[in-house]
Amino acid sequence: MDKFIEIIFSVSFGYAVLRVTTPLLFASMGALISDKAGVINIALEGIMLIAALTGVIVSAFTQSAFLGLMAAVLAGSLTGAAMAYASLNLKTDIILSGVAVNLIGAGGTVFALYLVAHDKGISSSLRSLVLPKVALPIISQIPVISDIFSGHNILTYVAILSVVLVYILVYKTPVGLQIRAVGENSHAADSVGVSVIKIKYTALILSGAFAGFAGAYMSMGYVSWFSKNMTVGRGFIALAAEAMGGGTPLGTTIACFVFGAAEALSNSLQSLRVPTEFVQMIPYVVTVVGLALYSSRKASQIKKHLRNRG
Amino acid sequence: MKSKRINFEWIRTTVVILIALIFTLILILLVSKEPANALKEFLIGPIDSMRHIGNVIELMIPLTFTGLAVSLMFSAEQFNLAAEGAFFAGAIGAAAIALTTDLPNIIHPIVAILGGGLIGSLITGIPGYLKVKWNASELVSSLMFNYIAFFMGIYVINNFFRDPNAGAMVSHKLPQSVLLMNLIPRTRIHLGLIIAVIFIFACYYFIYRTKWGYELRVTGQNSKFAEYSGINTLKVILFAQLLGGFVAGVGGATQLLGMYTRFSWQSLPNLGWDGIIVAILARNNPVYVPLAALFLAYLRIGADIMARMSDVQNEVVYLIQGIIIVLVVAERFLAKYRHKWVFKEAKSGISEAEGE
Numbered sequence: 001m002d003k004f005i006e007i008i009f010s011v012s013f014g015y016a017v018l019r020v021t022t023p024l025l026f027a028s029m030g031a032l033i034s035d036k037a038g039v040i041n042i043a044l045e046g047i048m049l050i051a052a053l054t055g056v057i058v059s060a061f062t063q064s065a066f067l068g069l070m071a072a073v074l075a076g077s078l079t080g081a082a083m084a085y086a087s088l089n090l091k092t093d094i095i096l097s098g099v100a101v102n103l104i105g106a107g108g109t110v111f112a113l114y115l116v117a118h119d120k121g122i123s124s125s126l127r128s129l130v131l132p133k134v135a136l137p138i139i140s141q142i143p144v145i146s147d148i149f150s151g152h153n154i155l156t157y158v159a160i161l162s163v164v165l166v167y168i169l170v171y172k173t174p175v176g177l178q179i180r181a182v183g184e185n186s187h188a189a190d191s192v193g194v195s196v197i198k199i200k201y202t203a204l205i206l207s208g209a210f211a212g213f214a215g216a217y218m219s220m221g222y223v224s225w226f227s228k229n230m231t232v233g234r235g236f237i238a239l240a241a242e243a244m245g246g247g248t249p250l251g252t253t254i255a256c257f258v259f260g261a262a263e264a265l266s267n268s269l270q271s272l273r274v275p276t277e278f279v280q281m282i283p284y285v286v287t288v289v290g291l292a293l294y295s296s297r298k299a300s301q302i303k304k305h306l307r308n309r310g
Numbered sequence: 311m312k313s314k315r316i317n318f319e320w321i322r323t324t325v326v327i328l329i330a331l332i333f334t335l336i337l338i339l340l341v342s343k344e345p346a347n348a349l350k351e352f353l354i355g356p357i358d359s360m361r362h363i364g365n366v367i368e369l370m371i372p373l374t375f376t377g378l379a380v381s382l383m384f385s386a387e388q389f390n391l392a393a394e395g396a397f398f399a400g401a402i403g404a405a406a407i408a409l410t411t412d413l414p415n416i417i418h419p420i421v422a423i424l425g426g427g428l429i430g431s432l433i434t435g436i437p438g439y440l441k442v443k444w445n446a447s448e449l450v451s452s453l454m455f456n457y458i459a460f461f462m463g464i465y466v467i468n469n470f471f472r473d474p475n476a477g478a479m480v481s482h483k484l485p486q487s488v489l490l491m492n493l494i495p496r497t498r499i500h501l502g503l504i505i506a507v508i509f510i511f512a513c514y515y516f517i518y519r520t521k522w523g524y525e526l527r528v529t530g531q532n533s534k535f536a537e538y539s540g541i542n543t544l545k546v547i548l549f550a551q552l553l554g555g556f557v558a559g560v561g562g563a564t565q566l567l568g569m570y571t572r573f574s575w576q577s578l579p580n581l582g583w584d585g586i587i588v589a590i591l592a593r594n595n596p597v598y599v600p601l602a603a604l605f606l607a608y609l610r611i612g613a614d615i616m617a618r619m620s621d622v623q624n625e626v627v628y629l630i631q632g633i634i635i636v637l638v639v640a641e642r643f644l645a646k647y648r649h650k651w652v653f654k655e656a657k658s659g660i661s662e663a664e665g666e
Contacts, residue, residue, distance in 0.1 A: 090640035095389050099586055100635040107628020114623050236453040243447050277465035284457040295446035
């Protein structure tokens with residue numbers, strides 16, 4: 001138990017939480033934007049894989065980490081656009097399109113990996129690059145704080161920044177207003193001249209771009225290679241974080257940090273004598289419990305509201 | 311009228327499959343140095359020997375179970391994606407029962423399979439319960455339950471049933487009394503095939519011939535209407551999720567007892583996800599499930615043989631599956647032709663009626 005507390009209050013644990021929360025933050029912002037427009041994007045997982053591999057391949061061939069990142073984000077956006085086409089133009093159910101993209105992401109990346117790297121498991125034969133780590137100007141001077149907050153991959157800071165950007169986009173801009181209007185009542189939005197299809201396209205493309213950032217971070221920051229199914233459910237956890245956070249940027253961010261802490265904990269507990277299977281299960285159990293608690297609270301609020309009105 | 315529309319669905323599905331196959335052809339031409347050979351292995355490989363035909367049928371059995379399971383859960387318009395976890399948990403449950411009980415020949419597998427089914431229904435039932443009780447998204451929680459079932463299962467095997475003498479992380483050998491009989495010599499086709507057939511009929515009977523099944527269909531088509539006509543939709547939804555998990559769990563148990571002598575899975579087998587494709591192709595109708603399962607099994611085995619015999623990787627098949635899902639579910643795909651078709655049929659119907 002002492003060791004347990006020691007782990008949680010150590011500086012390296014704080015650093016690790018930020019490190020593992022980064023992809024969740026990106027992906028959950030993707031979940032948030034599409035959810036606000038009334039489309040559930042369960043393809044985040046598959047898009048992350050596609051983007052992660054794209055980043056590795058492009059950075060290896062151009063020898064530019066920045067181009068790799070751009071290509072990853074572009075791949076994410078294009079996949080989002082393809083989903084939008086399938087669901088809005090061809091009228092495929094959005095959840096089943098998501099299932100399809102996840103399948104293509106899981107299998108297609110292995111297929112492409114073999115074509116490029118002649119290996120079905122890992123991309124280590126490609127000389128891909130990682131994005132730089134950044135020492136924050138003033139914060140890196142402060143002792144303990146700097147060990148936790150400074151020296152992260154640049155995308156970690158971009159992720160935190162993107163929460164603010166998403167907040168501004170959704171709540172402070174005309175496009176955000178249209179996105180929310182479409183999500184809440186698309187017929188009403190349509191009747192006042194908002195192009196529902198255009199807004200949903202925008203939301204899914206943005207959602208894909210965020211998942212693209214998440215994928216790029218996985219293969220060009222979190223680790224320096226692509227490996228088969230390397231996202232292991234992070235895209236799904238991000239969906240859960242968004243649901244638990246009540247669809248608000250702040251709530252979603254807090255939920256992401258809870259899941260990130262659970263994951264970091266499961267990584268560091270592996271050195272203790274706790275069965276590894278239970279430790280690995282923590283993030284998923286926390287997700288279900290959190291979702292159940294959030295939903296039950298919301299359900300009772302609705303009940304109370306109805307009773308007061310009646 | 312209605313039967314004509316169903317006919318059109320057949321044509322549409324065939325067109326989708328053809329498009330997917332043409333796409334595969336192009337892909338193979340692009341990546342392969344010996345495309346003719348690769349294509350031959352892919353298309354003809356599964357039927358070129360008794361052993362390969364056996365492989366297709368062996369794979370068709372679990373796909374039928376998970377396809378039925380997903381059909382049941384999707385019929386209630388619930389996107390419960392925990393069939394994967396339920397299938398895995400079913401196999402774990404069957405292994406645990408097989409190794410801890412000592413029962414006579416025929417009863418042993420029956421108990422193990424039913425036990426596996428019950429554990430499976432727990433995995434899909436909890437997300438279903440959270441949905442009807444508090445409206446928690448069944449999509450998210452069922453996804454989480456796939457992982458929970460996996461880690462829980464691996465924990466159970468490693469800590470209670472692991473064979474220390476075996477090199478890998480596998481369970482003790484399952485007793486002979488629990489294993490399912492082989493049906494056809496020189497293949498591994500097992501008694502699970504008969505169990506699958508029984509479940510196909512049972513599911514069909516349930517959905518189309520019972521009051522519960524009727525309520526399930528009405529709820530799935532229009533839950534508001536169902537509620538106003540006095541159907542307890544929450545109960546129906548939960549029941550469908552429990553039943554789906556049960557079928558998936560039975561599938562996992564059958565797969566273990568028919569194909570293996572120890573529990574040896576180190577990862578989720580993905581057969582639950584495949585069940586989604588089967589259910590989509592079968593339009594959630596149990597009667598079409600075995601056909602869709604056969605098709606998917608054929609694709610898979612063909613791709614495996616192609617990967618062994620040529621320079622094309624078997625992951626090609628995931629790309630095909632993705633395309634098939636999107637196009638089969640796409641309402642608008644070929645919709646123009648459907649309108650024409652329906653219009654023509656209606657017109658000829660009218661002129662016939664006038665003729666009389």
